Amino acid sequence: MRIAISIGLLTFLVAVGCYAYEGVIRPDAPVPTYGIVVFTIGVAALVVVGVGLMGLLFYSSRHGYDEPPRYER
The missing domain is CATH 1.20.5 (Single alpha-helices involved in coiled-coils or other helix-helix interfaces)
Structure with a gap:
């Protein structure tokens, strides 16, 4: 159970990191x-x-x- 929760949280962390990275590489987006x-x-x-x-x-x-x-x- 702990492994499943850890994998889910790490997946969520990677998704948020990718979303933040997309926002950083587009500085001209209003x-x-x-x-x-x-x-x-x-x-x-x-x-x-x-x-x-x-x-x-x-x-x-x-x-x-x-x-x-x-x-x-």
Whole structure:
């Protein structure tokens, strides 16, 4: 089963590499408008998620949520 999954993933990797290579050897090919829009939305979503996670990290650190539990007897 592991070999089949590895072969499938390697095939997918080779296909993506061939597709990327085709894009690199044609530098004069224009990027369609929807490609720019999708790329911009992806970058904006990545920034929002990164800022949100860093905010949660600082919030939990400042409010003591990262401290080990203390049990009183």
